[in-house]
Amino acid sequence: MDVITLASLSEGFAVLSDPWIYVLIVFGSLVGLVFGATPGLTAPAAIALILPITYSMGIHASLALLLGVYVSGYFSGSIPAILINTPGTPGNAATTLEGYPMARAGRANEALTIAVISSFIGVAISVLLLLTVAPVMARMALTFTSVEYFALAVVGILCVAGISQGSLIKGLAAAFFGILVSTVGIDGTSGVPRFTFGMPELLGGIAIIPALIGLFAISEMLVQSRRRTTAVDALPVDSGGSILSVIGLHVRHRWTVLKSGLIGTFIGLLPGTGPAIASWIAYGDAMRSKQPGEQFGKGEARGLIACETSNNAVIGGAMIPLLTLGIPGDPVTAILIGAMMIQGVEPGPFFLRDHSGLFVAIVLMMILANIAMVATFLPLRRLAAKILKVPYHLIVPVVVVVAATAAYAVSYSAFDILLLGVFGFIGFLMMTNGFPVAAVVLGIVLGPILEKNFRNALIANNMDVTVFLTRPISGLIFFLLAATIVFMQVRKIRTARAQRTLTADTAQH
Amino acid sequence: MTAQGKSTLLREDVVIGLVLVGLGVAATIAATGIAQGPQQRTLPPNTVPLICTIGLLLCGVFLTIKGLLVPQKAIGLPIDSRQFSILILFIAFFLAFEHVDFRLLILVFVPACKLLMGCRSWPQLIITPVVTMLGVWGFFVQLFKVFLPTWM
Amino acid sequence: MSLTRALQASMVLAASLTVAGMALADYPEKPIRMIIPYAQGGATDAIGRMVADPLSAALGVPVVVTNQPGAGGAVGVAAAMAAAPDGYTIVVGSDSSLSARPLMTESGYTIDSMQAVARAVEAPMTFIVAESSPINTIDDLLTAMADGNMVWSSPGVGSGPFLGAEAFFNEKGVTAQHVTADSAGEAIIKVLSGEVQMASVVGSNIAGMIGDPAQPIKVIGVASAERWSRLPDSPTFAEQGHPFDRPVWFGFVAPAGTPPEAVNTLSAEIEKILTSPESAELLATFHMTPAYQNPVEFAAQIKSEAESVAVVLQALGMQKE
Structure with a gap:
């Protein structure tokens, strides 16, 4: 590949000669571990909170820290999923189906080890793909016009269907709300202010980071502050599940591992989708290829492997559109764009050419973060269960203070703190009424990409709507989209049926 | 109207659906008020907002109809008294953030929140706020040079 | 630690901070x-x-x-x-x-x-086109714009390069279709991908790119009174008979x-x-x-x-x- 030269390789490796990089990656891993393991605090929330802190660091140090959080944050949501049947992040919801029954059967330690090893392999597969696909993608991206970007954004927004586990109507409503929120401020195409109600603070639109922290963290804190009638008990972590035997298990199920890794990477590649949908698809896929003797829903290790491999494979996949198109592949990369811009690096078609050394460094740091995740978690396996016992009256006020401070630090704006509160309350109302909060974020992130490119494409092509079908790449995308919708619809019905039988089964225990 | 009929109107999806319809109508009215901007060969600035507001409205209508047709439980109070008091505390905290010295604010907010959440342990009520305050001060102010509101 | 101790400590802290703040000058x-x-x-x-x-x-x-x-x-x-x-x-x-x-x-x-x-x-406003474009001069551009269908881009409606270009178009009595971009970089990509025929950007955004084979763009006019020191080989609008000074x-x-x-x-x-x-x-x-x-x-x-x-x-x- 001509973009990655020997010079950029040596430049990338030179970054690793700074000992600080290792410290920050390990520190990031720990932060990700704590955030992911605390129900309600997700990897996006951790990244959003830690982002302002990275402003004063250099690009390498900043990314070392953020990638550390990113990689371990996606994994560690499986800890409470396995131990207390509560997914730490939405991406680990599928993990509960096999992980919790395993823990109940006294195999918690084994389940946790499987989760961390699967996550490790998932990241490894996706980073390998990132390395090979990204340079090709970057060259292709230079021929992309508004038409192609619009087509890609449509693919992203349709994934709202995957996020809406409960009700598709509620998911749609949430996405519409998200897009509507993204239209606040001066319209880029016409220069006209929209929904600003005479407030100059709104001219620039709703700041995404306060909205995100509000929707994810503040809302969850409100939910968690309710009166509790039953105490949450974590299960004891047994001593079984040696690392060697778990690795052996992965070798035995290598096809599931590979397939889930590919699914995760592909889902990550699609703009706006994240680990939640990846893990469900991979789990559904593993279930369909059920072997005799496998008991899905009762602690089947292969199901757990599928979920955890795919949701962490999203990471490498999501980095591909981020680095080559400047389009975020999942909620975390949406924030990473900001983190890179702050350091004077613009992700997009020119990124690989202008910063090929940084690209190599990013890949290396992702590999290191992956190793750090395993290395920090394994000795902490026993301690991990303790995080779950921290009382909420400690978590809630501290998280709210840190969230407000972080939101304020982004642009020293009191208005952003009010946004934090407003979106926290909106998120709370949504959560308690079964609306997927992630769909709002999808709308906020993809809304501007959708709208701007749709209108630009029409201007540039003399208001000819057929251009979306006649330009080859866009036409192909829309064709594949139509095919996928039909396919997914069939699969969704099947998965839903399988899930229903599973939950019915687990409920009997 | 019978008791049965009343509870139909209180069904979860009916209430949520009607709220969405209300939101959709209000937002649609606001969207129609958006200026048209310069004459240009493209969609006017309120096209996409209108798609969203009408989409919200239709989602609301659909949910309402679904709620009316399919029997389901009545909507519960979305918030209990503790959550409500904590919500008020959050709002006060956010509003005060820019105007009050952050050290003082944390020393007041954290124990208040803990008390509301049922913590009655004196050492915890003192240690948590002080540690939080020192943590924010050390981490944000000292380490990362963030200027938080101070009185002195 | 008792509550009184904590209060005392915070008051001492407060007092010391006040003294520091009172050293007026x-x-x-x-x-x-x-x-x-x-x-x-x-x-x-x-x-x-x-x-x-x-x-x-x-x-x-x-x-x-x-x-x-x-x-x-x-x-x-x-x-x-x-x-x-x-x-x-x-x-x-x-x-x-x-x-x-x-x-x-x-x-x-x-x-x-x-x-x-x-x-x-x-830095002066600068008009750029793709290297392969038949447009080489401001006159070419004005000819291409005659039917009002030329598509161009700038780093945003209301930005300096947008207003400058519109002022120039207004002066010449021509119109064009504007495709918005979020940054100068995005506007340049639109020129490269062929989505737009011309982009108006700040000269500083492209001064480093001229002559780079990976970014085949050319400058058709710099809106400064004299040749701009950062782009000494690019002609000004004035040299081409269309005096227009727009920093x-x-x-x-x-x-x-x-x-x-x-x-x-x-x-x-x-x-x-x-x-x-x-x-x-x-x-x-x-x-x-x-x-x-x-x-x-x-x-x-x-x-x-x-x-x-x-x-x-x-x-x-x-x-x-």
Whole structure:
């Protein structure tokens, strides 16, 4: 590949000669571990909170820290999923189906080890793909016009269907709300202010980071502050599940591992989708290829492997559109764009050419973060269960203070703190009424990409709507989209049926 | 109207659906008020907002109809008294953030929140706020040079 | 630790902090806030920070940089204009955010809400096309624009290069279709992908790209009176028989009512910083040219720019009611 030269390789490796990089990656891993393991605090929330802190660091140090959080944050949501049947992040919801029954059967330690090893392999597969696909993608991206970007954004927004586990109507409503929120401020195409109600603070639109922290963290804190009638008990972590035997298990199920890794990477590649949908698809896929003797829903290790491999494979996949198109592949990369811009690096078609050394460094740091995740978690396996016992009256006020401070630090704006509160309350109302909060974020992130490119494409092509079908790449995308919708619809019905039988089964225990 | 009929109107999806319809109508009215901007060969600035507001409205209508047709439980109070008091505390905290010295604010907010959440342990009520305050001060102010509101 | 002990400790802390704050002196006596109304990382951010550090050293107080991006700089300027006019808040403004924005939308400020401090840097508006384009000169461009269907791009409606290009089109009596971009980089990509035939950007955005085979673009005109030092081989509009002088500039303003001593102190220090060799080196990497103006000259510049842009906005139908 001509973009990655020997010079950029040596430049990338030179970054690793700074000992600080290792410290920050390990520190990031720990932060990700704590955030992911605390129900309600997700990897996006951790990244959003830690982002302002990275402003004063250099690009390498900043990314070392953020990638550390990113990689371990996606994994560690499986800890409470396995131990207390509560997914730490939405991406680990599928993990509960096999992980919790395993823990109940006294195999918690084994389940946790499987989760961390699967996550490790998932990241490894996706980073390998990132390395090979990204340079090709970057060259292709230079021929992309508004038409192609619009087509890609449509693919992203349709994934709202995957996020809406409960009700598709509620998911749609949430996405519409998200897009509507993204239209606040001066319209880029016409220069006209929209929904600003005479407030100059709104001219620039709703700041995404306060909205995100509000929707994810503040809302969850409100939910968690309710009166509790039953105490949450974590299960004891047994001593079984040696690392060697778990690795052996992965070798035995290598096809599931590979397939889930590919699914995760592909889902990550699609703009706006994240680990939640990846893990469900991979789990559904593993279930369909059920072997005799496998008991899905009762602690089947292969199901757990599928979920955890795919949701962490999203990471490498999501980095591909981020680095080559400047389009975020999942909620975390949406924030990473900001983190890179702050350091004077613009992700997009020119990124690989202008910063090929940084690209190599990013890949290396992702590999290191992956190793750090395993290395920090394994000795902490026993301690991990303790995080779950921290009382909420400690978590809630501290998280709210840190969230407000972080939101304020982004642009020293009191208005952003009010946004934090407003979106926290909106998120709370949504959560308690079964609306997927992630769909709002999808709308906020993809809304501007959708709208701007749709209108630009029409201007540039003399208001000819057929251009979306006649330009080859866009036409192909829309064709594949139509095919996928039909396919997914069939699969969704099947998965839903399988899930229903599973939950019915687990409920009997 | 019978008791049965009343509870139909209180069904979860009916209430949520009607709220969405209300939101959709209000937002649609606001969207129609958006200026048209310069004459240009493209969609006017309120096209996409209108798609969203009408989409919200239709989602609301659909949910309402679904709620009316399919029997389901009545909507519960979305918030209990503790959550409500904590919500008020959050709002006060956010509003005060820019105007009050952050050290003082944390020393007041954290124990208040803990008390509301049922913590009655004196050492915890003192240690948590002080540690939080020192943590924010050390981490944000000292380490990362963030200027938080101070009185002195 | 008992509650009383904790209270005592915090009171001691409070007292010591008060004493530190009471050591009064003449202006400046406390940190100065510099608002950069653009996201971290861009050229404007770098220029603001380039001034902030030496300014802090010269004045002996911290100069705290805060980024408040949004609406092409209007959000940050509005926040600064709402601050107390005590000499402790300054903001980076541009031709677009200071002169044009108040005429376009309710932005929360007008020309009268600001006190000019110092203009800092400038770079001329530049028209670029793809290298393979049949358009080579401004005349070619005007011919291509004759039917009103040419598609062009700029870093945003209301940005300096957008308004400059529209002013030029207006003068020549031609119209075109504008496709918006979020940044100069995006506008350049649109030229490269063939989506638009021409882009109007600030010269500093492309000065480093000319001659790079990976980015096959060419300059068809630089809107400066004489050849611009950063692009010595590119012809000006005037050379091609279409005199048009359009610099995009950045400068510092404070809220109206800021004491004159503070304004003059800041302005004098900023002038010194801009003429230092360190700044010259940094500005060269951003392809900007220093263009200091004192408060009086700068105020006149903002005003005259607003008057000229008002005509264009009127013609485009973009003036606020």
